[in-house]
Amino acid sequence: xxxxxxxxxxxxxxxxxxxxxxxxxxxxxxxxxxxxxxxxxxxxxxxxxxxxxxxxxxxxxxxxxxxxxxxxxxxxxxxxxxxxxxxxxxxxxxxxxxxxxxxxxxxxxxxxxxxxxxxxxxxxxxxxxxxxxxxxxxxxxxxxxxxxxxxxxxxxxxxxxxxxxxxxxxxxxxxxxxxxxxxxxxxxxxxxxxxxxxxxxxxxxxxxxxxxxxxxxxxxxxxxxx
Numbered sequence: 001x002x003x004x005x006x007x008x009x010x011x012x013x014x015x016x017x018x019x020x021x022x023x024x025x026x027x028x029x030x031x032x033x034x035x036x037x038x039x040x041x042x043x044x045x046x047x048x049x050x051x052x053x054x055x056x057x058x059x060x061x062x063x064x065x066x067x068x069x070x071x072x073x074x075x076x077x078x079x080x081x082x083x084x085x086x087x088x089x090x091x092x093x094x095x096x097x098x099x100x101x102x103x104x105x106x107x108x109x110x111x112x113x114x115x116x117x118x119x120x121x122x123x124x125x126x127x128x129x130x131x132x133x134x135x136x137x138x139x140x141x142x143x144x145x146x147x148x149x150x151x152x153x154x155x156x157x158x159x160x161x162x163x164x165x166x167x168x169x170x171x172x173x174x175x176x177x178x179x180x181x182x183x184x185x186x187x188x189x190x191x192x193x194x195x196x197x198x199x200x201x202x203x204x205x206x207x208x209x210x211x212x213x214x215x216x217x218x219x220x221x222x223x224x225x226x
Contacts, residue, residue, distance in 0.1 A: 005030065006050060007027075008044070010040040010066065023116055036061065041069055050125075052080070063100075067100040081100075
């Protein structure tokens with residue numbers, strides 16, 4: 001099951017939070033409310049977010065100050081921030097938003113479709129990054145534990161293993177055809193030795209790949225294949 005991304009909505013007015021939820025509900029992600037900068041920072045201590053929608057005009061800690069705190073924390077500094085503001089004070093006000101670390105700056109009232117499209121881009125990027133991190137972690141487990149730890153403790157990426165096996169099979173077939181051709185033409189010893197070395201390397205790769213398959217300990221290796 002694909003994990004949903006979390007989107008942090010920060011606004012001191014409940015009606016604005018309700019409007020944001022109505023607009024973004026179509027993305028089918030987890031929407032988290034925060035009614036102040038302090039509440040937003042507290043939420044960011046425990047959860048990971050794909051993007052933050054941050055109101056500029058809030059009592060106490062405003063959006064600019066909240067963004068500054070977010071960007072100072074190592075855990076949260078890379079989370080995209082979209083500033084939302086009801087008033088436009090001109091270029092200087094907009095520049096302050098970007099200087100605080102915003103990736104976008106939208107004035108209210110905003111186009112719901114545009115806002116949803118912008119947020120969906122950051123959600124997609126977040127999901128791709130999560131997938132890459134999971135694959136990297138899985139690969140580390142396979143390399144460190146010879147594949148056995150990954151089989152027992154981590155969900156096996158069957159599609160990836162199947163693709164690798166198919167690619168290796170194609171190379172094995174080509175190597176086998178090359179060896180037969182060299183035998184038929186009585187090629188020189190160096191070429192025959194090189195082909196034999198290639199076959200040994202491929203056999204080693206096949207054994208390593210088979211070791212990643214569930215139940216590998218109960219099956220024989222493919223080294224007996226011609």
